[in-house]
Amino acid sequence: MNFLKRFRLPTDFIDQNTSPDVLAQYVYHRSVRVRQYLAGHEWVSAEILDKLASDQKVSVRRNVAVNPNTAPRTLERLAEDQKTGVRRNVALNPNTPPHILGKIAWDKNLRVRYALAKNPNAAPRTLERLAEDNNRFVRSMVALNPNISLEVQMRLAKDRKGIVRTSLAVNENTFPTVLQNLAYDKDDVVRMRVARHSNTPVVVLEYLANDSNVNVRFMVACNQNTPVACLILLSTDESVDVQKQVAININTPQDIRSKLIEELEINP
Numbered sequence: 001m002n003f004l005k006r007f008r009l010p011t012d013f014i015d016q017n018t019s020p021d022v023l024a025q026y027v028y029h030r031s032v033r034v035r036q037y038l039a040g041h042e043w044v045s046a047e048i049l050d051k052l053a054s055d056q057k058v059s060v061r062r063n064v065a066v067n068p069n070t071a072p073r074t075l076e077r078l079a080e081d082q083k084t085g086v087r088r089n090v091a092l093n094p095n096t097p098p099h100i101l102g103k104i105a106w107d108k109n110l111r112v113r114y115a116l117a118k119n120p121n122a123a124p125r126t127l128e129r130l131a132e133d134n135n136r137f138v139r140s141m142v143a144l145n146p147n148i149s150l151e152v153q154m155r156l157a158k159d160r161k162g163i164v165r166t167s168l169a170v171n172e173n174t175f176p177t178v179l180q181n182l183a184y185d186k187d188d189v190v191r192m193r194v195a196r197h198s199n200t201p202v203v204v205l206e207y208l209a210n211d212s213n214v215n216v217r218f219m220v221a222c223n224q225n226t227p228v229a230c231l232i233l234l235s236t237d238e239s240v241d242v243q244k245q246v247a248i249n250i251n252t253p254q255d256i257r258s259k260l261i262e263e264l265e266i267n268p
Helices: 002-006 020-024 032-039 046-052 058-066 072-078 084-092 098-104 110-118 124-130 136-144 150-156 162-170 176-182 188-196 202-208 214-222 228-234 240-248 254-264
Strands: none
Touching (some): 020 046, 032 046, 032 058, 058 072, 058 084, 072 084, 072 098, 084 098, 084 110, 098 110, 098 124, 110 136, 136 150, 136 162, 150 176, 162 188, 176 188
16 A cells, blocks of 8 residues: 555556556556556456566566466567566466467576476476476476376486476376386485375385385375275384374274374373
8 A cells, every 4th residue: 555655546556447548557657666566467458468568677577477367479479588587477377378388498598497397287298398308406396297297207207316206206196106116216205205195006005114214104104095004014113203193193993093192192
């Protein structure tokens, strides 16, 4: 409100019922902060945003690029903007058409490709291209994308960088077959994430319940899909922390839970 008073803007400036003609008056306002505010407004029309996309100030164009109301033709123009921040916001915009995102996948700037890898609207072919990116952080973001195919997941499961494989093990949409492969990963953190994943097959949880790393076994004990046989096994684990997790797992048999709660003095 202080901002609006400072520039003497009408109180209905941020009202969804404000006339497009009124909003259009601010497109060429002398203050960049006003134009920047207008460009980021959720009720501004595509026509006004198209005009603001040609603003000399990069901060204004950045807001246009990320605005969900910006038209595809405007986003396509901004995708070739000289400023990295503008192209990055086009890559982040969930409404950017897949064919535009496909072009951005070849952007030379790391920040742009990293942002694109996050976009849930990216086409499978675009994610496949980014999965081969020479930067591990871009590949790790691809591994987290909910739309990556089984083929891409299988490829990333063999990535030489642990951060990429860990991200894949965190992705809620990772296929069970991929998680099964990751269960044999040399990286303890990757196996920990697999042990905690809701899509991990029971046979894999049974295998990880015998893992040499206590943190992996701890995660198995946390998993609500862990079978009773594994929980019984882990109830006698050498780690007290693992035993405590078994005690609070809803699938643990009541007699074992009661015994652990008493022995470990856990508040039920």
